[in-house]
Amino acid sequence: MATHPEVFENVAVPEADLSSFLRRSRSQSLLAGSQNLIKVDHDEESCCTANIKSLSLTMALFSIITAAQFVGALAANSSALLADCVSMAIDSLSYLANIAGELNHKSKYHGLQKLISSLVSLLVLSAVTIYVSVDPIKLLLGEEAGEEVNPYIVFAFAVWGLTFDLLSFLGFYCFRSHGKQVNILSALLHVGADTLRSTTTFVESILIWIFKFEGDIVDAYACLIVSGLILCGAASGLYAWWKEAREYRKLKPERESLIPALG
Numbered sequence: 163m164a165t166h167p168e169v170f171e172n173v174a175v176p177e178a179d180l181s182s183f184l185r186r187s188r189s190q191s192l193l194a195g196s197q198n199l200i201k202v203d204h205d206e207e208s209c210c211t212a213n214i215k216s217l218s219l220t221m222a223l224f225s226i227i228t229a230a231q232f233v234g235a236l237a238a239n240s241s242a243l244l245a246d247c248v249s250m251a252i253d254s255l256s257y258l259a260n261i262a263g264e265l266n267h268k269s270k271y272h273g274l275q276k277l278i279s280s281l282v283s284l285l286v287l288s289a290v291t292i293y294v295s296v297d298p299i300k301l302l303l304g305e306e307a308g309e310e311v312n313p314y315i316v317f318a319f320a321v322w323g324l325t326f327d328l329l330s331f332l333g334f335y336c337f338r339s340h341g342k343q344v345n346i347l348s349a350l351l352h353v354g355a356d357t358l359r360s361t362t363t364f365v366e367s368i369l370i371w372i373f374k375f376e377g378d379i380v381d382a383y384a385c386l387i388v389s390g391l392i393l394c395g396a397a398s399g400l401y402a403w404w405k406e407a408r409e410y411r412k413l414k415p416e417r418e419s420l421i422p423a424l425g
Contacts, residue, residue, distance in 0.1 A: 249388075
């Protein structure tokens with residue numbers, strides 16, 4: 163069927179109807195845009211809520227076992243357990259910083275706050291770990307006499323620590339959210355490192371308890387292994403911090419005065 167555009171050339175469209183149509187169209191467009199924004203905000207809020215649940219669960223578990231293990235380390239005369247306590251205490255503070263990051267992820271100073279908190283935790287962790295390692299080194303060098311280590315307490319906390327790590331991994335799995343989650347990945351690395359340390363103290367307890375190795379000597383070596391794992395993780399974290407700080411300085415030239423020159 164042929165169309166005849168000239169038929170519509172002389173049809174008058176009332177100005178009031180045209181204005182009303184345009185207003186309705188614009189209102190519908192604004193409404194659709196608002197609904198999309200609300201949906202995006204709701205998705206982001208749900209994602210943050212899931213992350214906060216995971217981080218809060220892990221922080222609570224870490225804090226409880228750290229307090230108990232500190233008492234156990236003193237009772238067992240175990241430097242390895244004490245070194246592990248130091249790392250777990252810093253981990254608990256790191257989880258708290260990650261939660262704050264999730265809550266303030268829209269703040270314009272979020273990146274700078276994350277850099278500062280990460281650097282402080284890494285430096286404190288390194289310094290305290292080195293301090294805890296001094297006595298085991300003196301023991302192995304023969305400069306100090308060792309004390310009897312209770313393998314049963316060490317074994318109990320090693321098993322407890324491994325069980326806790328499993329619960330933490332399950333917590334991350336149950337409350338996981340899709341997409342790139344830097345805070346969650348960081349927390350998972352902490353849990354993985356704690357698994358290695360708990361495995362070390364577990365092996366230590368078996369060597370002392372079952373195979374009758376000298377407790378103070380085995381504990382000293384275990385402490386150095388645990389401290390080495392902690393310092394390797396701290397060194398890796400400092401390197402990652404260095405790269406992130408350089409990237410932040412490039413992306414935020416207006417705030418260069420807040421970060422010292424990084425080369």
